Amino acid sequence: xxxxxxxxxxxxxxxxxxxxxxxxxxEPGTWCTVVGPNGAGKTTLVETVAGIRRASSGSVSISxxxxxxxxERSRARMVALVPQHPEVPAGMxxxxxxxxxxxAYHGLLRAPSARDRAVVDSVLERLSLQEFAERDVITLSxxxxxxxxxxxxxxQSTMVIVLDEPITGLDLRHQIELLDLLKxxxxxxxxxxxxxxxxxxxxxxxADRLVLLDRGEVILDGPAREVIRSAELAHCYGMGLRVVxxxxxxxxxxxxxxxxx
Amino acid sequence: xxxxxxxxxxxxLVSALTVVALAAAVVCGLAIGPTSIGTSQIIxxxxxxxxxxxRTLSPLQSTIIWQLRAPRLVxxxxxxxxxxxxxGTYQGxxxxxLADPYLLGVAAGAGLGATFAIVDIGGGINTPTxxxxxxxxxxxxxxxxxxGIGGRGLHSNxxxxxxxGVAVSALLTSMQTFLQQQSSANSIARVYIWLLGSLASASWxxxxxxxxxxxxxxxxxxxxxxxxxxxxxxxxxxxxxxxPVRRVRFIVIAASSLGTAAIVSAVxxxxxxxxxxxxxxxxxxxxxxxxxLPISVVFGAAFLVFADTLARTVMAPSELPLGVVTAAIGAPxxxxxxxLRRRMVR
Numbered sequence: 001x002x003x004x005x006x007x008x009x010x011x012x013x014x015x016x017x018x019x020x021x022x023x024x025x026x027e028p029g030t031w032c033t034v035v036g037p038n039g040a041g042k043t044t045l046v047e048t049v050a051g052i053r054r055a056s057s058g059s060v061s062i063s064x065x066x067x068x069x070x071x072e073r074s075r076a077r078m079v080a081l082v083p084q085h086p087e088v089p090a091g092m093x094x095x096x097x098x099x100x101x102x103x104a105y106h107g108l109l110r111a112p113s114a115r116d117r118a119v120v121d122s123v124l125e126r127l128s129l130q131e132f133a134e135r136d137v138i139t140l141s142x143x144x145x146x147x148x149x150x151x152x153x154x155x156q157s158t159m160v161i162v163l164d165e166p167i168t169g170l171d172l173r174h175q176i177e178l179l180d181l182l183k184x185x186x187x188x189x190x191x192x193x194x195x196x197x198x199x200x201x202x203x204x205x206x207a208d209r210l211v212l213l214d215r216g217e218v219i220l221d222g223p224a225r226e227v228i229r230s231a232e233l234a235h236c237y238g239m240g241l242r243v244v245x246x247x248x249x250x251x252x253x254x255x256x257x258x259x260x261x
Numbered sequence: 262x263x264x265x266x267x268x269x270x271x272x273x274l275v276s277a278l279t280v281v282a283l284a285a286a287v288v289c290g291l292a293i294g295p296t297s298i299g300t301s302q303i304i305x306x307x308x309x310x311x312x313x314x315x316r317t318l319s320p321l322q323s324t325i326i327w328q329l330r331a332p333r334l335v336x337x338x339x340x341x342x343x344x345x346x347x348x349g350t351y352q353g354x355x356x357x358x359l360a361d362p363y364l365l366g367v368a369a370g371a372g373l374g375a376t377f378a379i380v381d382i383g384g385g386i387n388t389p390t391x392x393x394x395x396x397x398x399x400x401x402x403x404x405x406x407x408x409g410i411g412g413r414g415l416h417s418n419x420x421x422x423x424x425x426g427v428a429v430s431a432l433l434t435s436m437q438t439f440l441q442q443q444s445s446a447n448s449i450a451r452v453y454i455w456l457l458g459s460l461a462s463a464s465w466x467x468x469x470x471x472x473x474x475x476x477x478x479x480x481x482x483x484x485x486x487x488x489x490x491x492x493x494x495x496x497x498x499x500x501x502x503x504x505p506v507r508r509v510r511f512i513v514i515a516a517s518s519l520g521t522a523a524i525v526s527a528v529x530x531x532x533x534x535x536x537x538x539x540x541x542x543x544x545x546x547x548x549x550x551x552x553x554l555p556i557s558v559v560f561g562a563a564f565l566v567f568a569d570t571l572a573r574t575v576m577a578p579s580e581l582p583l584g585v586v587t588a589a590i591g592a593p594x595x596x597x598x599x600x601l602r603r604r605m606v607r
Contacts, residue, residue, distance in 0.1 A: 052497045076503030083501075089493035091548030093266050100491055104503030108488045136266055156502070 003028040003159055003192040004049060009058035011044050011216075018044040020216040021058070026209075028159070031186055031193040033207035033224075035200060037237050041216040042196040043084060043164050049194050050081040050162040062160055076104035080153035084164040084196075086145075088137045094148050095133040098123055101155025123151045127181060143174030150178065154185060163195040167202070175199070179206045200241070200252040204228040212236060228252060267547040275545045279559045286566035290334035291326060293570050295577055298322050333463040337569045338562040339475045340460070340524045341534055345561020346554055347517035348535025349542070350482040353489030353550045354513050355419045362521040362535040365426040365514065369433035370403025371396040371525040376437045376452050380444040389462075392455070393470070393526040400522035403429055404514075412511070418496055419510075457582035458531035460569050471523045478520025479558055485513045486551035493548070531565070532584045537591040538564055544598045564591070 002025040011019040019041045026032045034042045047053040049060055051067045060067045062078045070078075080101070089097075101123075102116040112120070124130045127147050132140060140148060146166060153161050163182070167175040183206060185191055197203040203210060203224070210227035212220040214236040220227050227233060228250050234241040240255030292300045298318070303326060305317035318326060347362035355364070363369075374395035411425025441452050488509045491499045496506050521535075538561040539553055546552045565587065572586040 047497075050501055052500050072500055072505045073503040076501065079501075081498070081501040083498060087493070087495040087498055089548065091266055092490075092493065096490075096549070100494065100502055103491050108491075108504070108509070109484060134266070152502075 002026055003030075003063060004032075004194060005059075005061040005064075006049065007059050007061075009045070009048060009060060010056050011041075011048055011053060012056040018216055019048065022213075022216075022218055023058075024211060024218070024221065026192060026194065028192055029186065029190045030209055031183075031195070031207045032209045032211060033193075033195045033197050033203045034211045034213055035197060035203050035227075035233075036213035036219075039215075040213040040236075042213055044216075045213065046162050046164050046194055046196055047081075049160075050079055051075045052081065073104045073107075076156060076158075078158050079160040079162060080156035080158045082149050082153045082161070082163040082166050084168060086149045088145060090136065090138045092137050093134050094129055094137055094140065095120065095124065097137050097148055098129070098151040098155050101152040104156065119157060120155055123155045126185070127151045127154070142169050143171070143177065146170060146174070146178055147181065150182065158191075160192045160194065163193065165196055165198060167197070167199070175202065182206075200228065200233070201250065204250045204252065225250060266549075267545070272546045272552055275542075276556055276559075279556055279563065282567075283559050283563040286563040286570075287334065287338075289570045290337065290566045291330050293574055294325070294330060296322070296325055298326065328465075332465045332468050333460050333569070334566060335468050336463040336471070336527060337460050337566040339468070339471055340528050340531060341538075341561040341563070341565025342479055342558045343475045343520045343524045343561075344531060344534040345538035345557040345564070346479050346482045347521045349539030349550065349554050349557045350485060350489065350513050350517045351535070352539055353485075353492065353553075354510055354517075355423060356493065356495075357419070357423070358540070359536070360423075361532075362517060363430075363530070363532075364423065365407040365518060366403030366429040366433060367400040367518055367521050367525060368530050369430040369437065370399035370401070371522065372399070372456060372530065373403075373433045373437040373440070374399025375455050375529070376440050379451050379455060380440050380448045393467070396529075397522050397526035399433070400525055401519070403433055404518040404522070408511075408514070412514070422510075422514075454582070455529045457584045458529035459572075459580065459583050460528055461573075461580055463528075467527045471527050474520050474523035478516040478523075481516035482513060482520070483554045483558065485509065485516075486549070486554045488513070489550035489554075493550075528583075530584065531587060533587040533591045534561055534565055534568075537587075537595050541595055541598050 004024070004026040006022055006024040009019055009022045010017065022045060034045060036042055044053060048055055055068065065078070067075055099112060099116070099120050102112055102119060106112045106116050124133055127150065129148060129151055132144060137145070137148065150166065167178055170178065179202060182193065186193055207224045209222065210224045211218055212227055212233060219236055220230055220232045229243050242253045242255055244251045244253055288300055291303050292298060302317045302322070305314060306323065306326065308314050309316045344362055348360070351360035351362060351364055352358055374397070375392050378391040378395045407422065407425045407429045410429070411421040441449055488504060491502055491504045492506065492509070500506050539557045542553050542556045542560055546556060568586045568590060569583055571590065572581045572583045575581055
């Protein structure tokens with residue numbers, strides 16, 4: 001059975017259709033990245049999978065349970081979100097921030113249990129965040145901050161994790177570090193990942209499966225290597241793309257029209 | 262810059278000092294007044310009421326303490342606690358440092374209700390009886406309107422609620438101003454005094470009328486601290502963390518508004534407490550509402566009783582409007598705490 005099942009999903013904002021008739025089945029333990037140009041509907045799609053946006057029609061189910069019928073608390077135990085622009089509340093410690101991921105377990109009236117604290121400590125250790133645990137969240141660098149946001153999502157102990165452009169604003173080393181960390185979590189915990197990424201090279205290197213979205217519709221869906229090398233990809237971006245094999249990895253190079261001969 | 266969040270030790274110290282301030286405020290509230298009555302006499306009489314020792318106050322002193330100063334003190338404690346915790350709760354739920362308990366129209370609605378009772382255009386209204394009732398009703402109707410306009414529906418959020426509050430407040434204030442303009446000079450003065458807030462008419466009856474509202478609403482606000490901490494990451498993210506944002510927002514706004522309406526109906530519009538107290542507490546103990554709210558309850562209660570003691574003694578026998586005193590001592594205290602905090606984190 002699929003972990004994430006999206007059936008004929010349409011999302012509108014007023015009269016504008018943001019996502020149109022998308023159907024996807026994502027198997028457990030799969031890393032599925034949605035790619036596409038700006039305005040393709042990637043964020044809308046993944047936010048609907050994370051349950052913070054409502055479907056206008058169609059449905060999203062996780063492990064056979066429809067998100068729209070679930071309480072916020074039950075949903076937060078099944079799917080976690082790393083947003084594109086996370087809010088970082090000044091004055092909160094890193095540990096308290098990561099602990100927010102346990103809200104769905106201890107509720108609003110009870111303090112975190114021993115189990116909640118153990119999960120948070122384990123996440124802090126796995127993501128090498130212990131040394132920052134008592135620091136104010138606003139004192140962290142961009143890379144540390146994004147690791148902390150990932151930590152909060154991992155503390156939710158969900159089967160599915162949704163990431164919307166998680167490496168935006170990070171330098172190359174921190175981009176690879178964060179995706180490597182996530183990859184090891186996927187391998188260790190059997191997480192299912194639904195992500196959006198603008199960097200097509202990294203999208204191709206880290207995902208098992210790529211979904212190419214344009215104007216709210218799925219244009220292509222398949223193994224990462226096939227989608228990266230497809231003609232549709234260049235067509236959607238409206239520019240030339242060259243895929244170069246570097247030591248067995250695909251590297252996507254944009255071809256500036258002015259440089260063509 | 263060392264901007265580490267406050268240590269548990271600092272939080273404990275601030276909490277202890279706040280409790281000491283509350284005890285001092287209680288002593289001031291009972292002992293200070295035109296008739297000089299010694300603190301030891303008052304404590305002795307309090308103990309005699311608990312069955313320890315014999316009465317230490319004369320009948321006249323006993324009346325001054327138990328029928329004048331004590332109800333005024335208790336009402337001040339309740340009002341300060343409620344306004345401060347409601348202000349802190351509003352600041353958390355709206356994620357807006359400028360939020361105060363009057364944000365959603367409580368002040369404008371209560372003002373209109375009270376003006377209606379005081380001006381008494383048609384005649385036949387018993388002003389002392391109807392002023393608190395109409396103020397309370399006006400406040401609750403105003404908040405219900407605001408919620409109806411900006412708090413319901415799929416696209417409602419904190420901003421739509423604040424804007425609805427601004428609109429409702431503006432409308433009700435214009436109605437109140439019109440009513441006031443149609444009345445006599447005497448009525449205008451009485452409305453003005455009411456608008457500035459005062460504990461002068463405190464009685465045990467008014468204490469018991471507001472007591473259940475304040476206790477229940479303060480308790481709800483304080484236990485909402487954990488939810489407000491989650492909400493500090495924004496509505497979408499807190500929903501993804503499992504927080505039923507709309508339900509929590511409704512409950513805490515209802516509790517803050519109901520408690521504030523009850524207080525306003527009894528003491529008028531006391532400004533500044535709801536905005537300044539949570540800010541001072543935040544500067545001292547950090548940004549977690551689990552700390553800010555309970556400490557604001559105690560600090561707000563102490564603050565208002567100190568302010569009232571000044572209000573009734575500085576220009577005795579006449580009284581200063583309480584709202585003037587809360588602003589006059591609140592603003593400098595806030596500036597001092599702000600500059601101390603800056604020095605500490607440098």
